[in-house]
Amino acid sequence: MLLSPDGRTEAHIPSTAGGSLPSGLFTLGVASGDPLPEAVVIWTRLAPRPLDGGGMPDRPVRVRWEVAEDERFHRVVRRGVALAHPLVGHSVHVDVQGLRPDSVYHYRFRAGDEISPVGRTRTAPTPHSRPRLLRFAFASCQDYQAGFYTAHRHLAAEDLAFVAFLGDYIYEGPANPAALRQHEGTGEPMTLAQYRNRHAQYRSDPDLQSSHAAFPWIVTFDDHEVDNNWADEIPQDPALQTPEAFRERRKAAFQAYYEHMPLRRESTPRGLDMRLYRRLRFGRLASVHVLDTRQYRSDQPATIEAANDPALSMTGAEQEQWLVHGMRTSGSRWNVLANQVMWASNDRRAGPEKVYDLDNWDGYRVQRRRLLEFFGSGQVDNPVVLTGDRHCTWVCDLKPDFDDPASPVVAAEITGTSITSGGNADPVAFHNTYDPIMAESPHWKYIDNQRGYVVCDVTRERMLSSLRLVSTVRAQESTVRTAAQFLVESGRPGISVAG
Structure with a gap:
């Protein structure tokens, strides 16, 4: 079962999150921050036209995220769905919980048919x-x-x-x-x-x-x-x-x-x-x-x-x-x-x-x-x-x-x-x-x-x-x-x- 950051299942993500999307969603890359022993924040923002307001439709968009122990994502340890909302510029902040202390992880996002670059983080x-x-x-x-x-x-x-x-x-x-x-x-x-x-x-x-x-x-x-x-x-x-x-x-x-x-x-x-x-x-x-x-x-x-x-x-x-x-x-x-x-x-x-x-x-x-x-x-x-x-x-x-x-x-x-x-x-x-x-x-x-x-x-x-x-x-x-x-x-x- 896929979970959003606030614990809702994917089925509970509003249907307004659907619809076709522009191409080139991950122009701003990915990031992580504020590492804790069992958690870290992972980030991205959907912005196909980054210097022109972002270029996203005026609605929330489902963004899937994954955290894995390996760069190829064979050993995924956490995954879920977040909403990229226009009120926050279609940015995504996921506070990933339940990780091992002092460990390296890799993460990525998926929206529509596109996959973000892979980021590396550490608790x-x-x-x-x-x-x-x-x-x-x-x-x-x-x-x-x-x-x-x-x-x-x-x-x-x-x-x-x-x-x-x-x-x-x-x-x-x-x-x-x-x-x-x-x-x-x-x-x-x-x-x-x-x-x-x-x-x-x-x-x-x-x-x-x-x-x-x-x-x-x-x-x-x-x-x-x-x-x-x-x-x-x-x-x-x-x-x-x-x-x-x-x-x-x-x-x-x-x-x-x-x-x-x-x-x-x-x-x-x-x-x-x-x-x-x-x-x-x-x-x-x-x-x-x-x-x-x-x-x-x-x-x-x-x-x-x-x-x-x-x-x-x-x-x-x-x-x-x-x-x-x-x-x-x-x-x-x-x-x-x-x-x-x-x-x-x-x-x-x-x-x-x-x-x-x-x-x-x-x-x-x-x-x-x-x-x-x-x-x-x-x-x-x-x-x-x-x-x-x-x-x-x-x-x-x-x-x-x-x-x-x-x-x-x-x-x-x-x-x-x-x-x-x-x-x-x-x-x-x-x-x-x-x-x-x-x-x-x-x-x-x-x-x-x-x-x-x-x-x-x-x-x-x-x-x-x-x-x-x-x-x-x-x-x-x-x-x-x-x-x-x-x-x-x-x-x-x-x-x-x-x-």
């Missing part, structure tokens, strides 16, 4: 198991117009338990005639249809599809999925977007984001809200605390003095309490934060004058200090912050007071580079600017501005992270190399360059 270990190794990668910032997704092509070839994607999955900017690749549309997306088209353009990329199909992803958003530097209900340019218009834009952006991500139903947008902060555990080895630093934050301060206002919050009080409690009680050897914007103090000018980007945690200093003091209180084991946003690699020690040389190191942060954003880098100009600042910033351990991703190997004794850089994003072919490795040892806060 998490049981909560009380003690895995010898956890290997995963993290990445962020994939501006379509800035280059080809050569990093995703190499990322798909890695052997990983999951990928954590830390934000800026799409960019909301209009088409740039000078760019390597062009955004669809005539301006910034504002409506649900426009955000759907923008997501679909990104999802149409074959290298991004291969990266999604290779392993489960754990996703969170930053700003460009909605509007540059937005904060709660405040856009970047309040003079140009009324509060009412931005709220409608935010709703549309959230809905399109959910429709294109392998997220559970708990993350379904409800009006202005979308629950994205959550926690995933990988045995007793590591817990991944996924943050949302956009939806609940105070507006960015305008000055360093204002950044010391104790009322300012990056996360909101509820999420901060959730984070502190979860890290304190995780029972994991490592507590990894999947975070969007940089925690470490990041001066942008050499010499006595201090210049900061106050969209980062530099703008929310009282809360940052409070959390970093908690990290160093002995109540949480081995906190490591993984960050996106900067389009550069910044490897840092974290301390409650970055201006006090005596302030203790309490944690490590790896701010990873971008997939494409920023295009091919100029390392010489970058180091000419930032090496003098690095000499004044002893908590900085390594900096670089080339494109790629980071692979993390976690054992009970250490976390070794490898910076994987591609040779170019200006051509569809590239090489990849390990440019440096960074070491965090269990029980010893801070990070060092290992090679």
Whole structure:
């Protein structure tokens, strides 16, 4: 008997799900995400005309799905029927239950006479198991117009338990005639249809599809999925977007984001809200605390003095309490934060004058200090912050007071580079600017501005992270190399360059 995700038999799926369908249904590929010991989400979206609203008839469509132990689907372990509904852009999110922990599976979908590409996924270990190794990668910032997704092509070839994607999955900017690749549309997306088209353009990329199909992803958003530097209900340019218009834009952006991500139903947008902060555990080895630093934050301060206002919050009080409690009680050897914007103090000018980007945690200093003091209180084991946003690699020690040389190191942060954003880098100009600042910033351990991703190997004794850089994003072919490795040892806060 075939079951839909909500347990209904195929006979109970409404008859409106029938009828002829267009061809080319699976143009956006497949994906999986948020692995649990006995469950994982599998995703697809039916979109024969991906850049023109999807091109599906205005009715629900039956989609069969299968999960198997082998790539040829000789050993199918779960199957069912889901509805691809026009209210969610004909996307499908199946929370597949009853799987074996720490196991590899393959999955596919069927609609009409067409079969999707095959995806590969992996469940998490049981909560009380003690895995010898956890290997995963993290990445962020994939501006379509800035280059080809050569990093995703190499990322798909890695052997990983999951990928954590830390934000800026799409960019909301209009088409740039000078760019390597062009955004669809005539301006910034504002409506649900426009955000759907923008997501679909990104999802149409074959290298991004291969990266999604290779392993489960754990996703969170930053700003460009909605509007540059937005904060709660405040856009970047309040003079140009009324509060009412931005709220409608935010709703549309959230809905399109959910429709294109392998997220559970708990993350379904409800009006202005979308629950994205959550926690995933990988045995007793590591817990991944996924943050949302956009939806609940105070507006960015305008000055360093204002950044010391104790009322300012990056996360909101509820999420901060959730984070502190979860890290304190995780029972994991490592507590990894999947975070969007940089925690470490990041001066942008050499010499006595201090210049900061106050969209980062530099703008929310009282809360940052409070959390970093908690990290160093002995109540949480081995906190490591993984960050996106900067389009550069910044490897840092974290301390409650970055201006006090005596302030203790309490944690490590790896701010990873971008997939494409920023295009091919100029390392010489970058180091000419930032090496003098690095000499004044002893908590900085390594900096670089080339494109790629980071692979993390976690054992009970250490976390070794490898910076994987591609040779170019200006051509569809590239090489990849390990440019440096960074070491965090269990029980010893801070990070060092290992090679």
